[in-house]
Amino acid sequence: MKAIAREDRGLxxxxxxxxxxxxxxxELKVGDTLPKEADMLAxxxxxxxxxxxxxxxxxxxxFIEAKPRLGTRVKAAEHWNTLDPVVLSWQGDAEDQEALAEELFEIRLSIEPLAARLAAKRGSAAEHAEIRAAFQRMAEGNVRVEEAIEADIAFHLQIFQAAHNRFLLPVASVIRAALSISIPKTMAATGGFGQSLAQHEAILLAIEERDEDKAFxxxxxxxxxxxxxxxAS
Amino acid sequence: MKAIAREDRGLxxxxxxxxxxxxxxxELKVGDTLPKEADMLAxxxxxxxxxxxxxxxxxxxxFIEAKPRLGTRVKAAEHWNTLDPVVLSWQGDAEDQEALAEELFEIRLSIEPLAARLAAKRGSAAEHAEIRAAFQRMAEGNVRVEEAIEADIAFHLQIFQAAHNRFLLPVASVIRAALSISIPKTMAATGGFGQSLAQHEAILLAIEERDEDKAFxxxxxxxxxxxxxxxAS
DNA sequence: TTCTCATATAATCGGAGTTATTCTCGGTCA
DNA sequence: TGACCGAGAATAACTCCGATTATATGAGAA
Structure with a gap:
């Protein structure tokens, strides 16, 4: 949340x-025209x-497009930069929260295995060490829950870093925002990382062994x- | 290109x-401070x-972050919104063109099968018809090469539309930009769509049959x- | 070391002139 | 009579400008 709050600085x-x-x-529908500049100023x-x-x-x-004489109109949702963490935060109040989360999981299910594969293939030793460090912070059984969550997020992000694919990073940024919501959910359901910890370690080992398919x-x-x-259905 | 050019409107x-x-x-490196506002104005x-x-x-x-007293500094590449078509166009002159294209293919290899699967699962009949229409424009053996290219791009984008996943669309927009480069390459190499046309049709049929795995x-x-x-290696 | 304050810099303000796009209307041609 | 086109008016965004305010940093004092 802090990362998002930083982007909200300024009038x-x-x-x-x-x-x-x-x-x-x-509230503002696609195609709607915003009030003209002078009116909004007032x-x-x-x-x-x-x-x-x-x-x-x-x-x-x-989100919008401004043209002389026509005014400033709201563009269709397909043009929105939905992968922007700030945009994601704007959608936090929307009704279809469930659908949004599910769509995000669909992306993660496709992207994160790729990131893991590329991290195994191209990640430097130093980057692998960063992933391991994050895992160890997860496993330490911290008193502070927040630290464990931060470590979990770092684990996933370090994998993206190690993948050395610049198109992957924008996706990572929105996944970060999503994780800060989904991890507490997971921990509440299982009372800690539970099974999840072992699964994280399995990924780590596969990456360190540079076994692409296994990591994937x-x-x-x-x-x-x-x-x-x-x-849960 | 036209779509990108539209975004370059305005001073x-x-x-x-x-x-x-x-x-x-x-030319401007990460961490560099831009000249102060007054200087840049001049x-x-x-x-x-x-x-x-x-x-x-x-x-x-x-790309940048501005703070009073500190000035405006260039942020690290990991914060860039690389999936923005405009940003992609900025990178068009960079040296590592090959690496960029390869990274994009890695993403496509992971994302487009997902889009095809979701299009098979959730696409409406009307959306499937749009995909078919695009395919038929490809197959028509147009005199104008540009029309065939446009049809090919439309084919891929319609699949993304039919997938009903809003996080997929920003990826689609950058793929559009990439396709307008890679398709002519492909056609030049094979003298037309060649094998590629049959493969497109195979995808279309799988989607229409709503066979998710086959589409994927x-x-x-x-x-x-x-x-x-x-x-080609 | 810690707190306070001066200072440099971006952030905000508001008024006015310019430019671009669209819409309208009058005219022309089929 | 109807549809099509070109010139002009109208409207809204676009650009310019100089001053004021807020904020973060670094120096200096306690």
């Missing part, structure tokens, strides 16, 4: 967040610079197990 | 592009509003074949 970011949330909530009580920066943030994330398969197993815990 | 976008390219090219000859919007674009894409496997086959054509 433009807050205003962009307000409008962004109104869009994800459906309504929000901010300067032109601030408002324009806020709108620039939204257009960069694919074990990562898939872990995500699938997590998925089932979060969507 | 702030052009300036952001200039700076963004200088960052991806390594150098670029634009207004404060324009410059601030340009910097806001770059910070939204994770055949999509993987297509991407792997394309990969080999582009990286």
């Amino acid at each position: 433009p970011a807050r205003i962009a967040g307000d409008i962004g949330r109104r869009i994800t909530l459906g 309504t929000l009580g901010v300067s032109r610079t601030t408002l324009r920066e806020a709108l620039k943030i939204l257009s960069t994330k694919g 398969e074990r990562a898939a197993t872990l995500i699938a197990a997590t998925y089932k815990r979060n969507f | 702030p976008a052009r300036i952001a592009g200039d700076i963004g390219r200088r960052i991806t090219l390594g 150098t670029l000859g634009v207004s404060r509003t324009t410059l601030r919007e340009a910097l806001k674009i770059l910070s939204t894409k994770g 496997e055949r999509a993987a086959t297509l991407i792997a074949a394309t990969y080999k054509r582009n990286f």
